[in-house]
Amino acid sequence: MKICCIGAGYVGGPTMAMIAKQCPDIPVHVVDLNQERIDAWNSDSLPIYEPGLDEVVREARGRNLKFSTDVDAAITEADIIFMAVNTPTKTFGVGAGRAANLEFVEKCARRIAEVAEGHKIVVEKSTLPVRTAEAIKRILGAGASGATFDVLSNPEFLAEGTAIDDLLDPDRVLIGGESTEAIEALVNVYARWVPREQILTTNLWSSELSKLTANAFLAQRVSSINAISALCEATEADVDEVARAIGMDSRIGPKFLKASVGFGGSCFQKDILNLVYLCEHFGLREVAAYWEQVVIMNDYQKRRFAEGICRTMFSTVSDKKIAVWGFAFKKDTNDTRESAAIYVCRDLLRERARLAIYDPQVPEAKIRADLIASMSNLAGEISDLDRSLVEKNVTIVGDGYEAAKDAHAIAVLTEWDEFKTLDYKKIYGTMKAPAFVFDGRNVVDRKRLTEIGFEVFGIGKSGV
Numbered sequence: 001m002k003i004c005c006i007g008a009g010y011v012g013g014p015t016m017a018m019i020a021k022q023c024p025d026i027p028v029h030v031v032d033l034n035q036e037r038i039d040a041w042n043s044d045s046l047p048i049y050e051p052g053l054d055e056v057v058r059e060a061r062g063r064n065l066k067f068s069t070d071v072d073a074a075i076t077e078a079d080i081i082f083m084a085v086n087t088p089t090k091t092f093g094v095g096a097g098r099a100a101n102l103e104f105v106e107k108c109a110r111r112i113a114e115v116a117e118g119h120k121i122v123v124e125k126s127t128l129p130v131r132t133a134e135a136i137k138r139i140l141g142a143g144a145s146g147a148t149f150d151v152l153s154n155p156e157f158l159a160e161g162t163a164i165d166d167l168l169d170p171d172r173v174l175i176g177g178e179s180t181e182a183i184e185a186l187v188n189v190y191a192r193w194v195p196r197e198q199i200l201t202t203n204l205w206s207s208e209l210s211k212l213t214a215n216a217f218l219a220q221r222v223s224s225i226n227a228i229s230a231l232c233e234a235t236e237a238d239v240d241e242v243a244r245a246i247g248m249d250s251r252i253g254p255k256f257l258k259a260s261v262g263f264g265g266s267c268f269q270k271d272i273l274n275l276v277y278l279c280e281h282f283g284l285r286e287v288a289a290y291w292e293q294v295v296i297m298n299d300y301q302k303r304r305f306a307e308g309i310c311r312t313m314f315s316t317v318s319d320k321k322i323a324v325w326g327f328a329f330k331k332d333t334n335d336t337r338e339s340a341a342i343y344v345c346r347d348l349l350r351e352r353a354r355l356a357i358y359d360p361q362v363p364e365a366k367i368r369a370d371l372i373a374s375m376s377n378l379a380g381e382i383s384d385l386d387r388s389l390v391e392k393n394v395t396i397v398g399d400g401y402e403a404a405k406d407a408h409a410i411a412v413l414t415e416w417d418e419f420k421t422l423d424y425k426k427i428y429g430t431m432k433a434p435a436f437v438f439d440g441r442n443v444v445d446r447k448r449l450t451e452i453g454f455e456v457f458g459i460g461k462s463g464v
């Protein structure tokens with residue numbers, strides 16, 4: 001048995017590294033069109049930051065884990081082919097801004113149809129709209145090579161920052177398909193380390209839809225607690241106390257109730273918008289509107305945070321220095337896709353603030369590229385004014401202290417652990433007074449900081 005995976009990104013890389021680690025006798029070949037990414041996977045500096053990933057890759061790479069750009073060879077050799085390519089929101093044509101762009105998945109399927117021989121199991125690892133497998137089966141079936149295929153859906157539930165633990169000890173593995181033999185072949189791979197009762201098998205469509213539904217439910221919890229955070233701020237209730245009180249109800253549960261500046265990441269928004277598009281496609285207008293509200297609430301939360309900063313700082317942040325702590329969409333990742341920080345920074349820049357941004361993992365070029373992109377229109381155009389705001393009003397610095405020096409305010413946008421243990425007395429001494437802290441993640445010790453002299457505003461805490 002041999003495995004290949006097309007797409008060496010945040011999902012393809014870690015999932016295949018884990019399979020290779022747990023199944024030393026199965027050769028695993030991960031391929032990508034992006035040479036730079038493959039080179040990084042073959043180096044000591046992996047393309048993604050993920051706690052524990054280095055060790056897993058180091059153990060398996062060179063033994064039974066290989067990274068290359070030779071897509072055709074990988075397809076030809078493999079018995080099981082995973083497709084873990086990106087499925088971003090469409091930015092053009094019908095469904096722009098909502099539907100998933102299936103171009104990359106379709107290209108994979110066409111390549112497989114062209115070069116495969118014999119029998120292959122093709123696994124949808126990417127997150128896809130329900131009934132995509134129907135299209136994939138047709139594309140594979142139209143190939144001239146005479147190869148035969150089974151298509152399975154095996155969505156991935158790992159979260160960034162905890163990917164290795166999630167892969168090692170998943171709540172469940174989900175496999176949807178039509179052929180019992182194909183399902184069994186994939187079950188046997190995961191069963192090397194995941195207890196059988198946690199490997200769920202379903203029909204293809206339930207599996208595809210379960211992935212979108214899981215992300216929609218998770219994001220809905222964040223939007224729900226964020227909606228309540230606004231009410232807390234108006235009523236002197238404390239959102240962490242409310243979350244704790246409701247989370248102790250075993251029917252609600254305590255996880256995913258952390259109020260924040262808004263959820264980010266490559267998937268929540270795109271998957272919900274995709275769900276909304278699907279519902280509209282099937283004429284389910286009320287269902288579409290229900291789920292869309294989760295994204296609308298998230299946009300409101302990001303906007304509300306930036307507006308709160310301006311309002312609190314005497315209604316102007318123009319020419320004021322604001323330290324931005326954290327740019328990744330959550331801690332323990334270098335991923336910035338859809339990070340709330342991008343939109344908060346954009347709004348502050350448009351108010352002419354000067355930003356000193358620090359993130360322990362995100363490189364300067366990435367931060368600047370994200371800010372430029374956030375100011376561009378759909379055609380990718382950016383006004384001279386917006387470009388000069390990113391060029392002149394943004395500096396990227398090496399730590400939280402440097403960011404806060406001479407600043408009027410600190411905005412905490414990612415919950416990196418290091419922000420809990422900084423020397424706040426020292427920081428206070430270097431800032432302009434009154435020194436504001438806007439904690440978008442509720443990570444700082446409000447009481448201590450207030451005693452030092454800071455004016456602290458949190459999410460769902462009375463104040464901002």
Ligand SMILES: NC(=O)C1=CN([C@@H]2O[C@H](COP(=O)(O)OP(=O)(O)OC[C@H]3O[C@@H](n4cnc5c(N)ncnc54)[C@H](O)[C@@H]3O)[C@@H](O)[C@H]2O)C=CC1
Pocket residue numbers: 006007008009010011012031032033034037071084085086087104107108125126127128156157158159160266267
């Ligand atoms: N990022 C995450 O934490 C999770 C993502 N997912 C889903 O997994 C899928 C992949 O996501 P990411 O890994 O984050 O994306 P990514 O953008 O990090 O990686 C995708 C990779 O596929 C490559 N690629 C695209 N077309 C190709 C082709 N025709 N041949 C070879 N390589 C090709 C790209 O060069 C890129 O390196 C998406 O559908 C996403 O929704 C699911 C669970 C978690």
Ligand SMILES: O=C(O)[C@H]1O[C@H](OP(=O)(O)OP(=O)(O)OC[C@H]2O[C@@H](n3ccc(=O)[nH]c3=O)[C@H](O)[C@@H]2O)[C@H](O)[C@@H](O)[C@@H]1O
Pocket residue numbers: 127156157158159160161215218222255256257258259260261262263264265266267268329330
């Ligand atoms: O399909 C995907 O891509 C993945 O999306 C999420 O994983 P991820 O986006 O990596 O990270 P999460 O931990 O879910 O956080 C998402 C966002 O919500 C925010 N969040 C999360 C939890 C919470 O209580 N409050 C909150 O604001 C985080 O800060 C982050 O910005 C899901 O948790 C994974 O199960 C799924 O596989």
